Amino acid sequence: MHELSLAHELLKKLCSLAKHHNADRVLEVKVAIGPLSGIVADSFRFGFEALASANSVTRGAVLVIDSPLPSYKCIHCGNILESQKTHPGCCSRCNRTNFILCGGDELLLLQIKIE
Amino acid sequence: MCETCGCQTIHHHISHGRVVDVFEGLLDANNAQAEANRRHIEAMGALAINMISGPGSGKTTLLEKTIDLLKTQLRIGIIEGDIETELDADRIRAKGVPVVQLTTGGACHLDAPLIHQGIHSLVRQLNGRGLDLLFIENVGNLVCPATFDLGEHRRVVLVSVPEGSDKPTKYPKAFMSSHAFIITKKDVLPYFDFSLEKAEIEALKLNPNLSVMSLSALTGEGLDAWVLYLRSLENRGRP
Numbered sequence: 001m002h003e004l005s006l007a008h009e010l011l012k013k014l015c016s017l018a019k020h021h022n023a024d025r026v027l028e029v030k031v032a033i034g035p036l037s038g039i040v041a042d043s044f045r046f047g048f049e050a051l052a053s054a055n056s057v058t059r060g061a062v063l064v065i066d067s068p069l070p071s072y073k074c075i076h077c078g079n080i081l082e083s084q085k086t087h088p089g090c091c092s093r094c095n096r097t098n099f100i101l102c103g104g105d106e107l108l109l110l111q112i113k114i115e
Numbered sequence: 116m117c118e119t120c121g122c123q124t125i126h127h128h129i130s131h132g133r134v135v136d137v138f139e140g141l142l143d144a145n146n147a148q149a150e151a152n153r154r155h156i157e158a159m160g161a162l163a164i165n166m167i168s169g170p171g172s173g174k175t176t177l178l179e180k181t182i183d184l185l186k187t188q189l190r191i192g193i194i195e196g197d198i199e200t201e202l203d204a205d206r207i208r209a210k211g212v213p214v215v216q217l218t219t220g221g222a223c224h225l226d227a228p229l230i231h232q233g234i235h236s237l238v239r240q241l242n243g244r245g246l247d248l249l250f251i252e253n254v255g256n257l258v259c260p261a262t263f264d265l266g267e268h269r270r271v272v273l274v275s276v277p278e279g280s281d282k283p284t285k286y287p288k289a290f291m292s293s294h295a296f297i298i299t300k301k302d303v304l305p306y307f308d309f310s311l312e313k314a315e316i317e318a319l320k321l322n323p324n325l326s327v328m329s330l331s332a333l334t335g336e337g338l339d340a341w342v343l344y345l346r347s348l349e350n351r352g353r354p
Contacts, residue, residue: 002224002259006141017137027132031141038262038288075323087287087320097316098323101291107141107262113132 003039007047010109011058018057023114026061033065034106035085041065070104145263148227152266155234161192161246162348165267167289169282170255172275173299173332175203177341178250180332182210184342189247189349192240194233196225196254203252213240224259225251230266247349261288269348275300276307280314283321290321295344298329301336 014026029048033041045063052058069083074091075098081088090097140146156163166174175195182191193214195203204216215236217229230251237249251267253260257274272293274282277300283290290296296318298311315327326344330337 109137115132
């Protein structure tokens with residue numbers, strides 16, 4: 001349920017961005033929510049749509065969610081496993097199990113379209 | 116129909132807008148406040164530890180024992196986070212250390228602005244006395260608190276034996292973002308199908324830098340390692 005408070009923060013930011021750019025409406029919002037961010041994209045969308053409709057600046061805004069997959073770098077042999085849907089378990093090269101996580105935890109407002 | 120140009124496609128009107136690149140974190144406001152909290156805590160000469168776990172894993176009991184063991188050596192303060200009630204703060208207050216209870220009124224996690232309030236309440240209680248360690252006991256929840264930086268210096272995740280050794284795999288974010296992993300209620304190990312080894316291996320897979328400890332606040336087993344960990348932070352963990 002922390003998705004709702006995060007969606008609320010985003011909408012506050014959108015309103016101030018619209019004001020800053022002398023726009024009346026926000027038409028489209030692009031965000032990146034990584035699968036390891038701790039945020040459930042569907043819940044975030046639900047919260048966003050519920051809250052966006054309550055404000056004339058954001059009503060009807062289309063939310064586009066990008067969910068970049070993480071890569072894992074083996075700390076033993078340096079092998080990089082790109083775009084993994086789940087934790088790889090063990091390294092495909094040296095078979096060991098310790099990785100450094102690269103990305104996948106993004107929580108970003110990337111771009112907006114306003115008028 | 117598009118109100119701007121009269122075309123028939125639903126989303127066509129989007130193309131009439133101006134595109135603005137933003138590239139800001141959704142948690143920027145929280146993170147900026149967390150950074151301010153961290154500086155504030157450091158200015159007090161203290162170090163903060165954010166304790167995260169599901170409800171009933173023994174955070175408050177471990178804190179009570181920690182206070183008993185360290186109270187004469189270190190100045191300890193506690194910020195308690197709960198959805199409702201002062202129950203946890205009352206338990207800590209009985210130990211004679213400064214404590215602030217934050218009630219989130221339904222929210223599933225503490226955030227940096229709440230901790231900001233908590234620090235100010237604590238400073239009023241301290242009334243000029245110093246502080247070495249500030250423990251923040253988060254709302255009992257292994258999911259949401261992991262997303263929010265509070266301004267802590269160390270994050271500790273706890274799992275009790277009855278909860279099961281699959282918790283790291285099921286709640287990866289809490290383990291990936293923590294510095295230490297504590298397995299609590301070790302005394303009931305004979306009665307549960309809990310593998311200390313499996314829990315440790317799974318947690319280290321997610322985060323190879325985790326310090327892993329297992330203990331029982333009831334019998335005292337393993338508390339020496341926890342105390343040593345805290346003392347080492349106090350000595351060399353200072354920024």
